[in-house]
Amino acid sequence: MKNEQFKNRLVHLYECRGIGLKTLSKMVKFDPSLNEIYFMTKQELQYYFQISSNFIDVMYFDLHHREPYEVYKNYQQMNIQIITIFDHEYPKLLKHIYNPPLVLYCKGNIQLLQNQSLAVVGTRNPSTYGIQATKKFVSELVEANYSIVSGLARGIDYIAHKTCMEQNGQTIAILGSGFSQIYPREHKNIAKKMADSHLLLSEYPPNTKPQKRYFPERNRIISGVSIGTLVIEAREKSGSLITADLALNEGREVFAVPGSIFSEPSKGTNNLIQQGAKLIQSVSDILSELPKNTTQMV
Numbered sequence: 563m564k565n566e567q568f569k570n571r572l573v574h575l576y577e578c579r580g581i582g583l584k585t586l587s588k589m590v591k592f593d594p595s596l597n598e599i600y601f602m603t604k605q606e607l608q609y610y611f612q613i614s615s616n617f618i619d620v621m622y623f624d625l626h627h628r629e630p631y632e633v634y635k636n637y638q639q640m641n642i643q644i645i646t647i648f649d650h651e652y653p654k655l656l657k658h659i660y661n662p663p664l665v666l667y668c669k670g671n672i673q674l675l676q677n678q679s680l681a682v683v684g685t686r687n688p689s690t691y692g693i694q695a696t697k698k699f700v701s702e703l704v705e706a707n708y709s710i711v712s713g714l715a716r717g718i719d720y721i722a723h724k725t726c727m728e729q730n731g732q733t734i735a736i737l738g739s740g741f742s743q744i745y746p747r748e749h750k751n752i753a754k755k756m757a758d759s760h761l762l763l764s765e766y767p768p769n770t771k772p773q774k775r776y777f778p779e780r781n782r783i784i785s786g787v788s789i790g791t792l793v794i795e796a797r798e799k800s801g802s803l804i805t806a807d808l809a810l811n812e813g814r815e816v817f818a819v820p821g822s823i824f825s826e827p828s829k830g831t832n833n834l835i836q837q838g839a840k841l842i843q844s845v846s847d848i849l850s851e852l853p854k855n856t857t858q859m860v
Contacts, residue, residue: 564648567630571596572646573637574630576665577767580617586664600625642741642768643668651675659786659812663765669741670761674732679709680848681784681809683802684718684794685827692795692827695819696721699792702845704731711736711788713780714749718794718802723752727760734761736784738777740770763787781805789852790815792842796830803830806839815851817842 564572575581575589575596588611593599599607604622607613613621637644645651645666653675656662680703684692700710700722710726712719714735726733735756739745741764744753756762765783766776781804785791791809793816796802806816818839821828835841842848 564646568596569644569646569648570630570634571599572648573644573665574628574633575599575625577633578621578624580613580621580624583661583664585611585613637667637768640768641669643672645672645675653787655789656783656786659782659808661782662786663783665765667741667764667766667768668761669757671732671759672761674709674734674761675763675787677709677732678707678852679711679734679788680852681711681788681791681805682718682722682794683712683784683791683796683805684722685796685800685802685830686715686717686719687827688717688721688795689821689825689827691821691825692718692819693721696794697725699794699819699842699845699848700725700731701729703848704729706845706849709734711784713738713777713784713801714744714753715801716746716749720749720752723756727752727755732760734763734787736780736787737762737764737766738780739772740764740766740768742768743771745772777801778804782808785809785812785814788814790817790848792817792819792848793831793834793839794819795821795825795827796834797826798829798833800830803834806834815840815848817848817851 575586589599604618608618645668647664651672682700696718704726709732710722711734712722723733744750781801785805785808791806793802793806809816816839818831818834819842821831
């Protein structure tokens with residue numbers, strides 16, 4: 563675990579325009595304290611970290627515009643907790659995925675990140691069957707002491723979070739935006755409730771607006787913090803299938819609820835089953851495939 567000064571610098575650099583994950587990783591390798599970075603010239607920064615000429619001016623301005631400790635202190639005042647990949651609170655399973663986030667912004671109970679969690683994802687336009695299946699499986703997973711992870715999107719995600727809360731379970735929402743830019747807007751109320759007694763998680767600073775490319779990126783976190791992923795309903799081309807593919811690539815279990823061959827929302831899940839995802843008819847079909855603790859996976 564690094565010291566507090568390092569953490570302040572890491573978060574500060576993470577939020578500088580022109581510094582992405584790859585560049586920041588290079589900086590940590592080059593300067594494990596991240597102290598020397600602040601004394602480098604523009605030319606040195608460009609030379610050592612291949613920062614584009616299009617970004618070097620704004621990056622250099624951001625680097626020297628605020629003190630690192632001010633950034634971190636501001637988040638503490640906003641009740642936002644920050645976990646870096648160097649902190650012991652960082653989810654163990656997430657650390658082992660390809661391109662793990664270096665910084666996580668959290669609102670709520672960060673202890674949930676140490677729980678056994680299962681991702682539940684699906685279409686934004688579920689059928690009555692999909693809604694019923696989500697409620698059934700989430701309720702039974704809560705009873706089996708699993709936390710529910712999803713993306714706070716419309717449809718299956720929202721139903722999964724809501725059902726979990728109604729059943730007195732614990733749920734984690736992974737956002738594709740910052741906390742002050744909840745998307746979709748109609749989910750602001752449930753997001754507030756989750757920030758109070760569950761957990762909101764994002765790799766994006768609080769004022770970050772949602773962008774199309776952020777949602778596939780956040781899907782790697784949904785599958786990354788989870789021991790497995792359950793897909794309820796998904797069309798042939800959907801974000802839920804991206805999450806399932808990411809889970810498979812990381813060696814995690816993928817489960818799919820079968821549907822009618824005439825149902826558009828079930829085409830994606832039926833295809834997943836053809837490709838080797840486990841067909842789920844009851845919660846015992848899920849539990850029988852999962853290790854009893856996540857230490858068996860890392």
